[in-house]
């Protein structure tokens with residue numbers, strides 16, 4: 205299958221190109237994100253996404269310095285989430301008070317005011 209609507213950071217062609225650019229640098233040293241973006245031919249923002257994806261797959265190690273716009277290759281990040289990572293909302297341990305509310309706190313669908321269970325997702329309210 206060619207093309208399609210695959211997101212750029214999971215697109216294997218871009219992944220390969222970014223990986224080659226990293227390997228060309230010996231997976232070491234400090235490099236401008238812009239340079240890598242120019243080389244690969246995609247936006248710096250997208251390079252970051254591809255990099256984050258490759259890092260998530262443990263194929264490369266790097267740290268992004270958002271102050272200087274530099275990629276520091278070969279440096280392990282022990283804890284930091286990727287730059288653009290947005291944590292998913294934590295699952296609630298207990299439902300929020302629903303008294304007087306007519307929306308399920310779990311799925312957001314409209315429900316009867318005195319319903320004990322959401323008729324859409326089945327959560328106990």
Ligand SMILES: [Zn+2]
Nearest residue numbers: 308311322325
């Ligand atoms: Zn629900």
